[in-house]
Amino acid sequence: MTSDEPQRPDLARELIARATESAAHRAAHVRGQLDAVQLGRARHADHANTKVLRRILAEYDWPGHCLVGPDAARAAWSIALHSDYDPAFQRAATTLLGRAVQDGDALVQHWAHLYDRALVTSGRDQEYGTQLLLHADGIELCPLRAPESVDTRRATVRLPPIAVAVKAMRRRYAPDGSADESPTVVLAGAA
The missing domain is CATH 1.20.1050 (Glutathione S-transferase Yfyf (Class Pi); Chain A, domain 2)
Structure with a gap:
């Protein structure tokens, strides 16, 4: 081996x-x-x-x-x-x-x-901004502790700035008009 x-x-x-x-x-x-x-x-x-x-x-x-x-x-x-x-x-x-x-x-x-x-x-605010809610009409960042310093925290764990990650997720999950309009909410992760 x-x-x-x-x-x-x-x-x-x-x-x-x-x-x-x-x-x-x-x-x-x-x-x-x-x-x-x-x-x-x-x-x-x-x-x-x-x-x-x-x-x-x-x-x-x-x-x-x-x-x-x-x-x-x-x-x-x-x-x-x-x-x-x-x-x-x-x-x-x-x-x-x-x-x-x-x-x-x-x-x-x-x-x-x-x-x-x-x-x-567990119902608490996230630290690194990796969790998003996917809705039929787009995405939303889950509540975040101290948003003003999130990029500093993300850098410590080798994640890109939050704006870059959210933009990528919006591109990935952009509504294309084919999804039904039900209020489906799914928790997703952002890099």
Whole structure:
């Protein structure tokens, strides 16, 4: 085994498969392509993914680059990020991811996104401006603590200025006129 190969390729495959399926569900949801049954299945998948990640965290700590490789580490982050129904789990995952960042085994940008998401799902203002609400008519930044210094905080976690990130998200999620006008709100992350 080379040093570039993950220690647990089996976990890597599982995390990537789960995150890929969930990402497809979220993309369909944003485009208004999920009926109530499909939306229920997507929520069930998020719960199942959280359960699997919880087991992995209990056994291995954060599944970082050494254990599962960069792609699966990103998948684990995505699963934790979308565990909105379980704020306590998100906070615990944030702590473990933070330790992995300190050990050089995970990306600080992932930690910042998860930290913000855990704050938002707990009803608090975010720190780094990574979380946005997607509406049928555009996007809106979730409440932000001390907006005047957000770019300074973003720089410490290697994120671009907030104006650049919001502009990119607006381009990515620009209403194209094909979405229905229902007040669908989805929490999304901005780089």
